[in-house]
Amino acid sequence: MEVLAETLNIRKSYEKQNLFSKKKEKVPAVNGVSLKIQKGCSVGLVGESGSGKSTLGRMMAGLETPTEGQVLFRGQSISNISLRKMRPLRRNIQMIFQNSSSVFDPSYTIGESIAEVIKNSEKVSKKECLGKIETILEQVGLDTSYAQRYPKELSGGQRQRANIARALVLHPEFVVCDEPVSSLDYSLRKQVLTLLNDLRNKFGITYLFITHDLNCVPYVCDIMAIMYAGKIVEQIDLKNNSMQNTLHPYTSLLFSCIPAKVPAERKKCTIESIIDTTVIPDSNHCCRFFLRCPHYTERCINEEPLLKEVANGHFVACHIV
Amino acid sequence: MQYKIDKGVRSENVILDIRNLSLDYVMPDQNIHAVIDLKLVARMGKITALVGESGSGKSTVALAVMGIQDKNAIISNGEIYLAGTDVLSLPKKDKRSYISNRVGIIFQDPIDSLNPLLTIGEQLVETVLIHEKITKNQARTIALNQLLAVSLPQPEELMKKYPFMLSGGMCQRVMIAIASVFRPLLLIADEPTTALDVTIQAQILHHLDSMRKRDGTAILLITHDLGVVAEIADDVCIMKDGHIVESGTVDDIFYNPQHVHTRQLLAATL
Numbered sequence: 001m002e003v004l005a006e007t008l009n010i011r012k013s014y015e016k017q018n019l020f021s022k023k024k025e026k027v028p029a030v031n032g033v034s035l036k037i038q039k040g041c042s043v044g045l046v047g048e049s050g051s052g053k054s055t056l057g058r059m060m061a062g063l064e065t066p067t068e069g070q071v072l073f074r075g076q077s078i079s080n081i082s083l084r085k086m087r088p089l090r091r092n093i094q095m096i097f098q099n100s101s102s103v104f105d106p107s108y109t110i111g112e113s114i115a116e117v118i119k120n121s122e123k124v125s126k127k128e129c130l131g132k133i134e135t136i137l138e139q140v141g142l143d144t145s146y147a148q149r150y151p152k153e154l155s156g157g158q159r160q161r162a163n164i165a166r167a168l169v170l171h172p173e174f175v176v177c178d179e180p181v182s183s184l185d186y187s188l189r190k191q192v193l194t195l196l197n198d199l200r201n202k203f204g205i206t207y208l209f210i211t212h213d214l215n216c217v218p219y220v221c222d223i224m225a226i227m228y229a230g231k232i233v234e235q236i237d238l239k240n241n242s243m244q245n246t247l248h249p250y251t252s253l254l255f256s257c258i259p260a261k262v263p264a265e266r267k268k269c270t271i272e273s274i275i276d277t278t279v280i281p282d283s284n285h286c287c288r289f290f291l292r293c294p295h296y297t298e299r300c301i302n303e304e305p306l307l308k309e310v311a312n313g314h315f316v317a318c319h320i321v
Numbered sequence: 322m323q324y325k326i327d328k329g330v331r332s333e334n335v336i337l338d339i340r341n342l343s344l345d346y347v348m349p350d351q352n353i354h355a356v357i358d359l360k361l362v363a364r365m366g367k368i369t370a371l372v373g374e375s376g377s378g379k380s381t382v383a384l385a386v387m388g389i390q391d392k393n394a395i396i397s398n399g400e401i402y403l404a405g406t407d408v409l410s411l412p413k414k415d416k417r418s419y420i421s422n423r424v425g426i427i428f429q430d431p432i433d434s435l436n437p438l439l440t441i442g443e444q445l446v447e448t449v450l451i452h453e454k455i456t457k458n459q460a461r462t463i464a465l466n467q468l469l470a471v472s473l474p475q476p477e478e479l480m481k482k483y484p485f486m487l488s489g490g491m492c493q494r495v496m497i498a499i500a501s502v503f504r505p506l507l508l509i510a511d512e513p514t515t516a517l518d519v520t521i522q523a524q525i526l527h528h529l530d531s532m533r534k535r536d537g538t539a540i541l542l543i544t545h546d547l548g549v550v551a552e553i554a555d556d557v558c559i560m561k562d563g564h565i566v567e568s569g570t571v572d573d574i575f576y577n578p579q580h581v582h583t584r585q586l587l588a589a590t591l
Contacts, residue, residue, distance in 0.1 A: 048518045048519075048520055048521075049488075049489070049518055050488070155376075156375065185374045185375050185545050186374075186545045186546055186547060186586065186589055186590075187374055187545075187585065187586060187589040189589065189591065190589045190590075190591060191589075193591075212518050212519060213519065213591075214519070215591040216591060219591065253520065254519060254520065256523075257519040257520045257522065257523040258519060258548070259522070259523075259526075259546070259548030259549050259551060259552035259553075260548065260551045260552045261548065261551060261590060262551055262575045262576070263551050263571045263572055263575055265551070266551070266552060
């Protein structure tokens, strides 16, 4: 299968200026991630807030430049190219942002906002442009009259649909979805996920689906990658492996935190096992999870675990597995 | 002045008893009926979940119980019995102290609900001093214990920090610490975990659970997440467009839902 997007050991750190001295502090967000996304094979990126999953997504969408490493799209580096060269690629790489209310210009109608996207990469007549807008609005399940409405006149769920329409109007090949459903109501969540799935089947889109909700992942993704402290700690191919077969202690922690589906499944006392610390060890020569890990050994403190394949399409970075 | 008192409810451990509450938002061109003929009961040591989609009026109920609804919100009918007294019949000067001594509230966005200009310690001590006539040092000790109770690490250090220096989950636990410092009879939690990660959510739910077991606090949990409800609630009320369409124990709602809307909500579970 063709590799669509790829990251080669990318790192990104942000500089934090100290208020009172000239000292600059480096805050690492992504710490050496190599990820291959094959065409038609959507990847779900799961982690807590602060794990660097959004930064990785933004770098893969070409919105951030990595401090080290390369992002390749169809074998071509997109991390250091000029904006002019980026423009033709942009129509194939799109992003669905988390907060749909800040995506749209409040003084533009939904139709005008979407038209802006089309005009940026295609020379089309007004009529064709209008036709495209109407088609995509219908495809995301909105009435065509919504093109004349302003963002504030739409409810959260409708605006998220319009947001999806904006990202997909050019039929991109690769779409980064940054928590597309986490700001939505429970009942709308399933609708939007089903919509993303339908559109994927219709247009052959490949998603990088960023979320902190493990329940969403099997709906839209073929591969699940768990991120912790800027690194991928587990990657599992959901076609060949069951989601329950995950091995990394962090993944089990995430699974144990999912609320029960029905009252009979209530867990007893698992919450005590969540060791309460968000402290991440500074050193690059230890497992970054060991302070929270219930099974850590001396090896975890002295040596950093690397991703290794434990089953077909299943990678884990942990010494004890 | 004689307040409306209902002694009967006290015996049944009922902390909050909302009877036929109707609330309208008065707008220049129209009136919106946000809450219509709502009945709801919260009992001591139990978690009552109020579930509904956004716009169904569940937060309005929370604000009405606290007496902090918007100025254009008019309560047209009904009674809110809090620990046996109808708070709507209380004169304005008694209302605030009556409610604030009995009810604590935590909101959806933990960072916004703390004062950014005061340290965590100042905010906690301030709350303690409002409710009890003690010295500042005693208040400090209470505040420290309170932070330990919600298992925040290094409370001494934390007292000196400002809200922006903490993560969302830590802020929410500080909010629980503040809301529970005077051992309220009722805690209203308005979407307490919606903005948080699953791991933090599990911690917050754990603290709510231990609070009702330890202090016998009645908790009114407002949420749209049925997963949270299945995990922790005892009684459930499903709300839609200002009405309670179905209410019952958590087992009734999950295993034997009657109303169409309840079934739709359950079907939307991932």
